[in-house]
Amino acid sequence: EAGVVQSPRYKIIEKKQPVAFWCNPISGHNTLYWYLQNLGQGPELLIRYENEEAVDDSQLPKDRFSAERLKGVDSTLKIQPAELGDSAVYLCASSHLAGGEPGELFFGEGSRLTVL
């Protein structure tokens, strides 16, 4: 079974430039998550999708961040414009149980962003 696939693995951009990250979850997983992981810290939830619906985006900085999951499968996370403080690892995860079930999350390898 293929795992969660993310791209690119690494991205270096200058501040004020846009950047986009792509995630393909495990087949059949209806729940998709985007997490932010700063160095030395645990992941923090940015947004959660149930199929194509964003059901929790309370932690997403909506002035510069946007996300979509148009067909309820793969997802894109965009930052425009990027700031120095956005340098971090962006993790995508998926799970195959509905929100009320305590299923484990399957994580991708992450996209490491460096903003210069």
Add this chain to the structure above:
Amino acid sequence: AQSVAQPEDQVNVAEGNPLTVKCTYSVSGNPYLFWYVQYPNRGLQFLLKYITGDNLVKGSYGFEAEFNKSQTSFHLKKPSALVSDSALYFCAVRETNGWGKLQFGAGTQVVVTP
């Protein structure tokens, strides 16, 4: 609000010795508890979870964890550590009532020396 504390930034242990990684939590109701491991430049991998039932939970790679409700703890343990267990370990908690987001601790770096 829910929270997770991992009081040790790093745990050092010699290969073959027992390994313990501490975790305490705070939730308003009953918790779902998880442990994940992260190797360098990799995503998090699920180790084990406590949902209900037996307080001792067994997981992947010989790890186990004990749920202690009175102490609000969920410490991760392994009887005999391997060098390959060196990694970053995260404890996470979620409330059982409704869908609450998974709250991760800051992580504990485990270093196992030969």
